[in-house]
């Protein structure tokens with residue numbers, strides 16, 4: 001059985017994921033790096049992307065095939081707090097000196113990050129640290145004050161339309177419309193993304209089946225459980241097949257069973273589609289379970305990054321990521337005070353609606 005970059009069994013027959021796997025093309029393009037761990041590499045058509053001037057998120061290039069995502073070997077994420085991560089040509093996300101100010105307040109402060117293609121990356125940090133603001137700049141919802149960011153080689157400032165085609169976004173607040181059925185929600189999204197009419201029906205059916213929602217396609221979303229809504233939002237955000245998916249607190253307000261279901265879905269998407277996942281979370285267990293690389297943000301700065309194992313080893317032999325978080329951020333005292341009433345209110349509303 002094939003295994004994904006997370007080292008998890010790919011379970012090809014599970015809830016229709018084999019259909020997802022096969023949907024891209026009759027013979028998915030492969031390269032010499034294709035292995036049982038990474039069965040398909042080209043997520044976006046390399047000819048189309050080079051014609052569009054994009055750098056395809058592909059491991060061919062200077063990176064050693066014995067390091068990087070899926071190999072269990074640290075790539076260039078290192079335990080350095082001050083040195084920026086070195087970008088690589090195939091990186092899905094590259095951020096350099098990215099800054100965002102609101103008036104006099106510097107909310108994101110000269111952030112440097114590089115996320116390899118097909119990695120699962122976790123951005124951690126107290127309320128108000130600037131995580132959502134950073135994501136909003138990466139998906140072109142917010143203009144940077146300074147610095148640069150690219151998605152699959154595409155600059156967020158100069159090529160926002162292309163970037164929007166390359167990213168999916170599952171926001172912290174619920175985005176699905178409760179007054180519509182699951183299918184109707186997906187149709188609206190398919191139209192927004194100009195998915196050809198002839199492909200819509202099959203793509204939506206495939207997507208619903210891939211997360212076990214085929215039987216609920218015609219049910220109103222307001223009657224869904226929180227876990228079902230999140231699964232719907234994930235497939236909705238991926239309907240246009242973006243190579244990079246941003247998820248802002250994907251399991252907020254979910255019970256442990258639903259949370260584990262979402263983790264399984266995300267692992268599956270990462271393994272079968274080679275989708276790069278960029279996740280924010282306050283759940284350190286989630287970060288540890290899902291992410292190959294994490295960065296901790298505090299007061300707008302990235303103060304540490306590395307694999308969860310590297311960060312834990314730095315604090316002590318028995319440390320968990322909670323200990324790391326507390327050691328580096330001072331126990332999250334930035335908290336609701338600096339996250340503000342709005343942030344606390346948003347989180348509670350989301351938790352209530354999902355719960």
Ligand SMILES: Nc1ncnc2c1ncn2[C@@H]1O[C@H](COP(=O)(O)OP(=O)(O)OP(=O)(O)O)[C@@H](O)[C@H]1O
Nearest residue numbers: 102107126127128129130131132133338339340343
């Ligand atoms: N449009 C805005 N105008 C002014 N301040 C803003 C705006 N958006 C965000 N902020 C402020 O920026 C800071 C960072 O907010 P952001 O939502 O990015 O933090 P976060 O790390 O995602 O927090 P949480 O974990 O609570 O979601 C907060 O102090 C917030 O109040």
